[in-house]
Amino acid sequence: MKKVMIIGATSAIAEATARIFAKRGDALFLFARDQERLAVIANDLKIRGARDVYTGLYDALEQQDMANFEGALKQLDGIDILLVAHGVLPDQKVCEASVDDTLRAFDINGTSVLAILTYFANIFEAQKKGSIAVISSVAGDRGRQSNYVYGAAKGAVSIFLQGLRHRLVKSGVQVLTVKPGFVDTPMTAAFDKGALWAQPEQIAKLVVKALDQKKSVVYTPGFWGVIMLIIRSIPDWIFHKTRL
């Protein structure tokens, strides 16, 4: 039985992952903005086998909500796994026309994650065990015209995690960066889906596997590692001619 805290627990990837934890009989503390949906999910996870399921309020734009973490740690009586999964996919074009929208998207996808990690890093460092997993994105691997506001926030998260891993490795704490490619979730409902798209259940399995195997960085599904290697390697003079 593990003690798992999930931030952004109504996200499709988080929920699919929580179902795997529930089936294992783990104890879960779920944080999200929408309390009504969270209650439905918590109830479901209990029936699926979770030992205990607690819920709390967390809105990525309200830093004071982080005060709820302390009570959650007490109620769970410790923490083995932290999964940070909240985020929004901003409309790139809207952001280009609005400073507010750009900063808001960065706050939700970037700043709030760094804040959460700063808080929990000290707890994990002190207890000298456990796993921190964060859903970043392949979008953070290289800035592209079509998605760089989201990409910049995810890139910041990935770099932050890289450094945090460096710091926590001597404490025996796993820091896992998950980089999904295209995932068919409510967040991406507006997109036409092709062969590169994965289901949230697939991503969830890979997240749990990477946690079990004490991995550092995983692309989900794995072929995105190859795709992003290529995308990162394309010289600017060619890259700038693409519409990516």
Next chain:
Amino acid sequence: MLISGWGQYPRVEADVLSPSTGDGIQRSLRENDAKPCIARGFGRSYGDSSLSSTIVSTRYLNHFHSFDDATGVLSCDAGVSLDEILGVFVPKGWFPIVTPGTRFVTVGGAIASDVHGKNHHNVGTFCDHVLSFRILIANGDILNCSPSENRDLFLASCGGMGLTGFILDATFKLQKIESSFIEETTYKADNLEECLALFDEHNAATYSVAWIDCLKRGKELGRSLLMLGKHSSAGGYVDLKKTTPSIPFNMPIFCLNRFSVGAFNRLYYGRVREKIQKRRVHYGPYFYPLDGIENWTRLYGAKGFVQYQFVIPKDAGLEGMTSVLDKIAQSGAGSFLSVLKVFGKGNDSFLSFPFEGYTLALDFKVSKRTFELLDQLDAIVHDYGGRIYLTKDARMSDQVFKRGYPEWEEFQAVREKYGAIGTFASFQSKRLGLDV
């Protein structure tokens, strides 16, 4: 996007909405007010019953609400699949009372199709064990329906192909089991008469179904394997293996002809050497043999296939089945798996398929010849007082439908009362003359 039912025929262009909450569905309906829409679960109905220009998917409505382990009563969202129910509840010693031949159907779909299983002769259909469900109707209200509350809407929605409203969640019973295994007994029957006699003789069996070799004629017409089953008390609870072989692409159309199907059928029949064979088998391969092969429908090639399932009354049994099987054997249009089953009494739902008699399910790849054959079969089925299963149908005419389902007028009246006409419609309901 381009989308189809399980038979890959027909394929249509549709907007697919995937709301995450009941409120989201209400919103989807409001924003979509001009065009009719239809609910879709796992898309396992074969033809066009889950197809409309706007499709509202239940994929994110898949939460369990409550389970009472004293009574086995489960409440869950309409988008929960039998696969998930099996995964969670078999280890706790519970099993669906009624399961169709695939576990990849949702609860909402099981109600809308009023699905049946190999134990229909004992326990009836899926809806016969539904205690209640909540349905979102055209004006945005959510109504509770049960055999006693809003009974007319309950009877129209069970087997109502999603045409009365959007089923949000349901409460129904599971049965107690003692292991994941089934004690299976297989009987070889040399012809149809022997097969039907075996069904009669074993009418007390928990589960029964027969596989028929449709290519045999004359004395061997109806050569079959009758497979009986009951829940075992031995073997414990074992998870269904998740690794399944898959058909990676559509097979070239010539792969499926009377010679290949004949060879398959010879192998399948020959696999059982003794006249009676007993074995203990996991519930997976017993109930869901084809779920073991992902995308098996691709065997039928890129054009897709149609399934044809009909029921004829018991007293028409041997004669009626003989004329249908004769017709099929004559045509040489082989069916990969042809499944025969005895139905018990039907229920009061207006469009529920089963009634007391014999039912036969056949697959055919899509071709002009197939459609001609099926039109001829429609006539035979009608002559014997039978009807065709809407969940498998992709092509029957509105006359054939209305003759087969005389209660269609009551069904329409209930749809009218609850404002469903024009709001909930599928390509099938248009073809069958229920919507324009």
